[in-house]
Amino acid sequence: xxxxxPLNIAAELEKCGVKIIGTTPDVIDLAEDRDRFRAMMRxxxxxxxxxxxxxxxxxxxxxxxxxxxxxMVRPSYVLxxxxxxxxxxxxxxxxxxxxxxxxxxxARSSLTNFLKMRSKSKRTRCxxxxxxxxxxxxxxxxxxGIHSGDSACVIPPVSIPEKHIKTIExxxxxxxxELGVKGLINIQYAIxxxxxxxxEANPRASRTVPLVSKVCNISMARIGTQIxxxxxxxxxxxxxxxx
Numbered sequence: 001x002x003x004x005x006p007l008n009i010a011a012e013l014e015k016c017g018v019k020i021i022g023t024t025p026d027v028i029d030l031a032e033d034r035d036r037f038r039a040m041m042r043x044x045x046x047x048x049x050x051x052x053x054x055x056x057x058x059x060x061x062x063x064x065x066x067x068x069x070x071x072m073v074r075p076s077y078v079l080x081x082x083x084x085x086x087x088x089x090x091x092x093x094x095x096x097x098x099x100x101x102x103x104x105x106x107a108r109s110s111l112t113n114f115l116k117m118r119s120k121s122k123r124t125r126c127x128x129x130x131x132x133x134x135x136x137x138x139x140x141x142x143x144x145g146i147h148s149g150d151s152a153c154v155i156p157p158v159s160i161p162e163k164h165i166k167t168i169e170x171x172x173x174x175x176x177x178e179l180g181v182k183g184l185i186n187i188q189y190a191i192x193x194x195x196x197x198x199x200e201a202n203p204r205a206s207r208t209v210p211l212v213s214k215v216c217n218i219s220m221a222r223i224g225t226q227i228x229x230x231x232x233x234x235x236x237x238x239x240x241x242x243x
Contacts, residue, residue: 004202006204007028007032007202007203007204010025010028011025011028011029013025021228021229022182022183022224022227022228023179023180023182023183023185023203023204024180027179027180027181027203028203028204030179031179031200031201031202031203032202034051034053035053037200037201038051038053040175040178040179041175041198043178044171044175044178046171046174046175046198047195047196047197047198048197048198048199049190049197049199050067050068051067052066052067060073133223133233133238134169134172134173135212135216135218136155136212136215136216137155137156137157137160137165137168137169138154138155138157138208138212139153139154139155139157139158139159139160140152140153141153141154153208155211155212155215155216160191164191164196167196168189168196171187171189171196171198172185172187175187175198179201179203181203182227182228183203183204183205183224183225183227183228184203184204184205184206184209184220184224185201185202185203185204186201186202186204186205186206186208187200187201187202188200188201205220205221205224209221209224218238223236223238
């Protein structure tokens with residue numbers, strides 16, 4: 001339902017015969033596998049920072065040369081920033097040898113180019129229950145680059161133009177529908193140079209759900225649970241989550 005651990009063990013539980021309700025383990029993998037997710041974003045026409053997947057040092061140096069510096073290295077299936085590394089220039093990239101071992105690149109990791117900004121970049125996140133319901137867009141107080149676990153957010157957004165809010169809502173619906181999400185999903189975006197980019201999507205609840213629920217007076221956990229159990233969004237009271 002929430003947090004990274006359920007996502008990491010969903011496939012193993014399914015193999016053991018546990019019935020996974022709501023979003024399927026394959027959809028979870030699609031969102032967590034940065035290579036598969038990037039291909040889906042290209043299909044939907046949703047912009048992402050330039051990136052590439054690598055599994056060894058040779059690939060890493062080749063991809064880094066293509067996307068340019070500064071760049072960020074992070075493994076698939078990892079949410080927190082504790083295993084991420086940043087490299088500002090090529091000569092620093094020699095330290096990648098140590099990072100390769102820690103990141104277990106046999107499982108593939110993502111090299112992502114930093115968004116090059118003419119102005120300050122904002123970071124925002126959107127929470128949605130099922131396909132066509134976007135209860136809130138939260139704006140990060142800090143500039144993009146501060147991890148969400150160390151950030152503060154405000155609802156409603158105070159400095160994001162309405163056109164970008166509409167773009168975020170449109171992208172969120174497209175992604176949720178394409179993934180086939182049944183329940184809650186948390187999506188993070190960045191806005192740079194008057195353009196909205198997706199950073200990542202997590203098909204699960206998040207620690208922000210109770211906060212959004214209270215601010216918006218919407219019972220998101222109950223709604224998400226009802227959807228996971230097979231109810232239709234149209235049949236629910238969006239305030240209470242009851243039939």
